[in-house]
Amino acid sequence: xxxxxxxxxxxxxxxxxxxxxxxxxxxxxxxxxxxxxxxxxxxxxxxxxxxxxxxxxxxxxxxxxxxxxxxxxxxxxxxxxxxxxxxxxxxxxxxxxxxxxxxxxxxxxxxxxxxxxxxxxxxxxxxxxxxxxxxxxxx
Amino acid sequence: xxxxxxxxxxxxxxxxxxxxxxxxxxxxxxxxxxxxxxxxxxxxxxxxxxxxxxxxxxxxxxxxxxxxxxxxxxxxxxxxxxx
Numbered sequence: 001x002x003x004x005x006x007x008x009x010x011x012x013x014x015x016x017x018x019x020x021x022x023x024x025x026x027x028x029x030x031x032x033x034x035x036x037x038x039x040x041x042x043x044x045x046x047x048x049x050x051x052x053x054x055x056x057x058x059x060x061x062x063x064x065x066x067x068x069x070x071x072x073x074x075x076x077x078x079x080x081x082x083x084x085x086x087x088x089x090x091x092x093x094x095x096x097x098x099x100x101x102x103x104x105x106x107x108x109x110x111x112x113x114x115x116x117x118x119x120x121x122x123x124x125x126x127x128x129x130x131x132x133x134x135x136x137x138x139x
Numbered sequence: 140x141x142x143x144x145x146x147x148x149x150x151x152x153x154x155x156x157x158x159x160x161x162x163x164x165x166x167x168x169x170x171x172x173x174x175x176x177x178x179x180x181x182x183x184x185x186x187x188x189x190x191x192x193x194x195x196x197x198x199x200x201x202x203x204x205x206x207x208x209x210x211x212x213x214x215x216x217x218x219x220x221x222x
Contacts, residue, residue, distance in 0.1 A: 034189045038180075038192060039183050042176050042179045043180065045176065046172075046173070049176075052155060052160055053160045053162065053169060054159050055158060056156045100157050103158070105163075106166050108159065110162075111159070113173070114169075114173060117177060118176075121176070121180040124181070125183070
């Protein structure tokens with residue numbers, strides 16, 4: 001007879017939020033510590049690897065105080081939508097990057113790709129951790 | 140000017156995270172860690188047992204890299220045939 005699953009005491013939205021603040025923290029909250037470590041290390045390596053390849057300027061936030069509408073400004077820098085999903089590190093990167101010149105051509109594109117993919121993978125991980133919390137997959 | 144700067148002027152001019160990594164000639168190698176990273180996180184989400192992650196991530200990484208290589212060879216063949 002299978003054991004009844006315990007229901008997580010941590011609300012799924014909090015698990016998702018923790019997963020955004022620190023990649024893998026959502027898994028950590030529900031007791032999947034090794035999985036949390038794997039996600040944290042991999043996403044951080046991808047994000048930092050992207051900044052190493054293309055320079056910190058690959059994290060380029062839209063100027064929300066610009067002359068265009070917010071939608072227009074975001075559409076000018078669509079990769080930042082993916083990058084910001086990697087957590088506050090993207091916001092720090094965007095704040096720092098304004099002080100440095102941008103790289104160009106292929107290395108810039110590869111760096112942008114790395115950082116945006118890291119963010120999108122973190123989105124997948126935080127959705128999964130919140131889903132596991134909701135269905136009681138707690139250890 | 141010291142001995143190091145005489146021997147390695149390019150290295151000294153490079154500032155990590157500010158200057159882009161000089162991988163222009165071998166840019167395609169950057170696909171490998173990206174592929175491995177995607178595979179590891181994907182399998183970390185999908186696998187119920189964490190112990191399965193390394194093997195399954197290695198397999199799916201090889202599949203992705205094989206697919207990319209196949210697509211590259213196919214496109215190269217088409218371009219060569221057209222030109």
